[in-house]
Amino acid sequence: MTSQATLSGWGRWPRRTCRTAPLLAEAPFPGGPTLGAASAITRGNGRSYGDPALNPDMTLTGTRANRMLSFDPGTGDLVTEAGVLMSEILDIFAPRGWFPQVVPGTKFGSVGGMIGSDVHGKNHHCAGSFGDHVNWIDLLCADGELRRCSSEENAELYNATCGGMGLTGHILAASVRLRRIASAWIAQETIPVPDLDTAMGVFEANHDTTYSVAWIDCLARGDSRGRSLIYLGDHADPEALDREKRADPFKLPARRKLAMPLDAPSWALNALTLRAFNQAYYKAGCRKAGHGVVDYDSYFFPLDSIANWNRLYGAPGFAQYQCALPLATARDALLDLLEAISEARLGSFLAVLKRMGPGAPERPLSFPIEGYTLALDFPLSSRALTLLDCLDEITVAAGGRLYLAKDSRMTQRTFEAGYGPALDQFRALRAETGATDVFQSVQSRRLAI
Amino acid sequence: MSAQKKSVLVLGARSDIARAIAAEFARKGYNIMLAGRDTGWLDRDASDMSLRFQIETTVHKFDALDLDGHEAFFDALPTVPSIVVCAVGLLGDQEADVQDPAAVRRIIDTNFTGPAHALEVAARRLAATEDDTAIVGIGSVAGDRGRAKNYLYGAAKAGFGEYLSGMRQKYVQSRLHVMTVKPGFVATAMTEGMDLPGPLTSTPEKFAKNVVRALDKRRMVYYDLRWRVLMGVITHLPERIFVRTKF
C-alpha cells in the first residue's frame, strides 16, 4: 500500500510530492523493485541534502527495515538491514568497545544511505571512505533478483553501488566492519591557524593522526582567507583519562538535546551576523587551543545535538556546497573559492575543510579524491545560486568535483566534467543491468545519470 | 524477582506494534519469545533484539485460528512466560468482507475467537505459576462504537475487550493481572496508505513505551487520553444523532 508525501532532502529544497511506500526487508517485492510504479528510488533517513532521495513515481522509505541481523565479535563484522542508522550502531556497539571504521558528519544516516553516498569521515586521509569497510551488500536489482555483491562476487556492481546513490538497485542489507576502541572518548587537539597555507601545512604534517578536520571562517578576507580551527583527534587511551572517566571508559555523559522549534526568520542570518559569529567562534577557539578530551558524540556530531538544525536557514531551505579538489590545484582553487564567497558576503558558519586521502577509482561515483574538500551551507536565494555557479567554474577548472549527496543544483556539464570517464562506465553498467529506467531520482534525471 | 530470568511471549509478533512492545520489554532485560505464522520473518526480529539488548530470544510457530493447537503450543514453550502479549488482529476490508462468509468468519475469529481462546489457555498456566504474571490483550477503539466503516472488525474487537474484562475479574484475586490495550491510530503496516490525522496518530515505538509503562503501573486498561476523550464524546452521542455523523 502506498501513500503520498511531500519530501525534501536535509536542505529542505527542492520539495517534491512523491508516492511512498516502506522499503521491504525481503525480496522479491510484489510488483517488482518499483512496486509497480514507473521507477523508484530508496530513501534512507533523508539526510542527503538535495534531491537524490526523491522520486515522484515511488520513493521507498527505508527506516523501518532496521534490523541488526548478526555480529561476529571475532572479526567485528556487523550485518544489518539497510535502514539501521549510524546512531543505532553507535548506541549499541560503542559501549561494548566497537566503533564504525568511518563515521560521517551526522550520525543519522542509514547504512544503505551511507553506502549509496560512500560517505567519508574525519579519518578519510588514513581510512578511506565507508565503502572501504563494507564486506558485502545484498542488492535488489532491476530484474528483481537479489544479488550478494562484494569485491569478489558481482564486483562491478558492488563498486558501482558504493557511491552509486541507489541507482544500481535497492540495498536491502549489508555487512560492515567495526573496529575495537578502548574508550568512548577522543583525545583532541585544537590548533588555530591564521590562514590557508598554515592550515594546509598542519594537515600535511598530520597524516598519521587518525582524525583531522578544520572549521574554516569562510568570510575572512584577504590574507586571512583560510583562517581556521583545526581539530585533530584520536580515540583516547583509558590510561590518559581522569579517574572518573577511567572507571567506565565507555560511559558517556548524558547530553542535552536542543531543537530548532521553528524556522529562523530571514533577517536572522545576514552577512553581518555571520561575520560576527565567525569572528567570535574563531576567537573562542583560539582561547581553547591545545589538548583536551571530548566524548565521541561531541567530537564527531556537534550538530546532531540540535534537532532540526536545518531550520536555522529559514523556510526557503539551503544548499550545501561540497567540492573535492586535487592536491596539485587545491591551494589556488581554495583561495579563489574563499575569495568569491567572502566577496559575495554569502556563506555560513558551518564551513569545513578537510584533507582527503586517495580516492577509490574502482568506484565510479565515489566522491573523494586525493586532495582537499571544502563544504559549506548557503541559505537559498537567487544570489546564492548565482554564486554557486561561479564556484562550480572554479572547481571544474581545478579538476575538482561536487558531492552528489550534498548537491541539489549543479548542471549536467559540471557533473560530467567532475566525474569524467568513470561516469560513462557507471551509465553503461546501469544500461546493462536494466537499472536506467527502473532506479531514478530527481537528481539522476537532472544529471542524466 | 530478577527481571533477567523472566520472559515475555508475544503472539502475532510480526506486527509493528508487537515488535515495538517486545523491544521495549527486551530493553528492560526480559527474554523474548516471538510467536506468529511466519517464523522465518520472526527470526530476523529475534536476531535484532538479542543483538541490541543482549537477551535471549526464541521463535515459535503460532496460528491464532488453530484453536485445537493452542494447548500444544503453550506446552512446547521453553518456559512459562511471565507476560503474554497478544497483538493478533485483522482489519480486513469491511465492504468486501461482509459479503463473503469465509471472510466474516476470518475477521471474527482472528480478532476475537482465536485471541480469546489462546489467552484463556495462557491465563490458566500463568495463574498456576503463583508468581506475578500478566496478560496484555490488544483491542481497539474501533470496539467502542460500531461505525459504518469497520463494524465487522469493531464488533469482534468489542467482543475481545469484554472477554478480557471478564477475565480480569475472574483473576483479580490471583497474581495474574489482565490489561486491555486500546490503540487509536498507530502508524503501522496495518494503516499504511491511510490518511491518519497527525495529532491522533502515534508511532509503534511511542505507543509501546506507553503500554509497558501502563503495565508497570498495573493499569487495567491502557487507553491514550486524547482518544479516551474523543471516544467518550462519540460513545455518548445519542444513537439518533450518531448515525448521522461521519465518524
Ligand SMILES: NC(=O)c1ccc[n+]([C@@H]2O[C@H](COP(=O)([O-])OP(=O)(O)OC[C@H]3O[C@@H](n4cnc5c(N)ncnc54)[C@H](OP(=O)(O)O)[C@@H]3O)[C@@H](O)[C@H]2O)c1
Ligand atoms: N495500527 C493501528 O492503528 C491499530 C489501531 C487499533 C488497533 N490495532 C490493533 O493492534 C494490533 C497490532 O496491529 P498492527 O497495526 O501492528 O497491525 P498488523 O501488522 O496487521 O498486526 C496484526 C498481527 O496479527 C497477526 N495475525 C493475523 N492473523 C493471525 C493468525 N491467524 N495467527 C497468528 N497471528 C495472526 C499478524 O501476523 P502475520 O504477519 O502473520 O499476518 C500480525 O502480526 C492488532 O490487533 C490491531 O487490530 C491497531
